Amino acid sequence: MELDFSVIFDYKAALLFGLLLTLKLTAICVVLGCALGFLVAIARSSKNKILYGVSTVYVALFRGTPVLIQLFWMFFCLPLVLGIELSNLTCGVIALTLYMAAITSETFRASFSFVSKEQHDAGIALGLTYRVHTLYVLLPQAMLRAAPTLLSNCTSLFKESALVSAVGMADLMFVSQNISNRTGHPVELLTAAAVIYFVIAFPITRAVTALERKILHTMAI
Amino acid sequence: MNYQFDLFFIANGLWPLLKGLVVTLELTVAANIIGLTLGFVIALLVMNPNPILRWPFTLFIEFFRCTPALVQIVWFFYCIPIIFDVYIDALTMGILAIGLNLAAFNAEAYRAAIQGVQSNQYDATVALGLSPFQRTVYVVLPQAFRSALPVLVANGIGAFQQTALVAIVALQDLMYMGKILATDTYRPIEVFTVIALIYFAISFPISQLVEYIERRRKAENS
DSSP, X not given: OOOOTHHHHHTHHHHHHHHHHHHHHHHHHHHHHHHHHHHHHHHHTOSOHHHHHHHHXXXXXXXXXXXXXXXXXXXXXXXXXXXXXXXHHHHHHHHHHHHHHHHHHHHHHHHHTTSOHHHHHHHHHTTOOHHHIIIIIIHHHHHXXXXXXXXXXXXXXXXXXXXXXXXXXXXXXXXXXXXXHHXXXXXXXXXXXXXXXXXXXXXXXXXXXXXXXXXXXXXXX | OOOOOOTHHHHHTHHHHHHHHHHHHHHHHHHHHHHHHHHHHHHHHHXXXXXXXXXXXXXXXXXXXXXXXXXXXXHHHHHHHHHHOOOOOHHHHHHHHHHHHHHHHHHHHHHHHHXXXXXXXXXXXXXXXXXXXXXXXXXXXXXXXXXXXXXXXXXXXXXXXXXXXXXXXXXXXXXXXXXXXXXXXXXXXXXXXXXXXXXXXXXXXXXXXXXXXXXXXXXXXX
16 A cells, blocks of 8 residues: 555645635534524523424424434425525535534523523613613623533534535535545545544634633633 | 425335334444443543553544544545455444444543542542452442433434434445435435434434433432
8 A cells, every 4th residue: 555645735726625615614604503593592491382392393303313314405305395496505504504503502501591590680670671681691691601612513513514525515525535536545635634624623622621611710600 | 385295205115214224223333332332441541641541542532523423434434445455344334433433422421420430439449459440340430431321322322313424435324225215216305304203213212311311310419
């Protein structure tokens, strides 16, 4: 067996292109997923039975099925159900956003329980409306408390984004697999892809640990 | 929406789907056996004061946790035969990839649990004159296993869901069979929905069980 790692540098433009799509997809879905996740978390603590029921079923379904099948469903079934054409990127964004929102809603829900009951009473005493209370009292504290887990959810999403290669989106995984099939250097290219994913995800997991320590000890919440 | 639902296709393709489900369950059970046993050993090695033992396994854990499972599986399928010049059948390879991935995640769960075993328990083992092996197997393992159980089960469900990835390397699990059936019958909605529900029907009750255990523990502790 002879390894020739120079093939990675021959195709660095293509790999970079793939990496950019991976990062773009992750960034879009992190933002949309966190926003939706927060709303879902609120819906799950709502007294309205319909809101509670729908959001609970949604979270259970998306956490209880493989992301791959969610992705396939969005690619092959959603256009049929809606009766419209959807671009690859749209389908990918929808699938990963819904997945991200499902897992972050659980994170937010756990963090809500740390915002004490007195704060809620204080909000009422001060005459804050529900919207003001949610946005300016609940959200900032929940965000702070949830920050480490949210960040590790981002790493999960970043890793799950590799699945879009299975439906033919040209992300880092797809590009490196394609090049390795074409050049016959799977060991070099797949290892390179793994190392690139690692180099990005590893510092984030370290940051999670550091953040946990800082938030739990320095801020004492 | 002009789409006529027709579950006839599912009924027709039930047998291949069942065969696929068996492969999925085989993968899950075997990967969990590897994950539960190897994970504990790795946790012990990572906590070893000797850096020569500790570093390779720390790296092992970090690498499996910080790269996509899909990359790991594809890497195993393409690269292991080339690097080691061996032929391993697809099922074993899938078990190996998912099992090692799970072992890395379980090792973290065990590590946190082992750190939670109180120091007076260690003092007691010394006082009782237990050997390090006895101490590990009879004192640390049962307690660590008990307190890590919710996370271990959650990781196990995660592994169950990860097994769908082997469909990409053409191992004939539930996901793969579903993909074939959907393409053959042009009935993606029925097929993919039914498959999703099968996965859900298996992982949901187990995840509820975990929540139940956790709730009961909290009630016990308070």
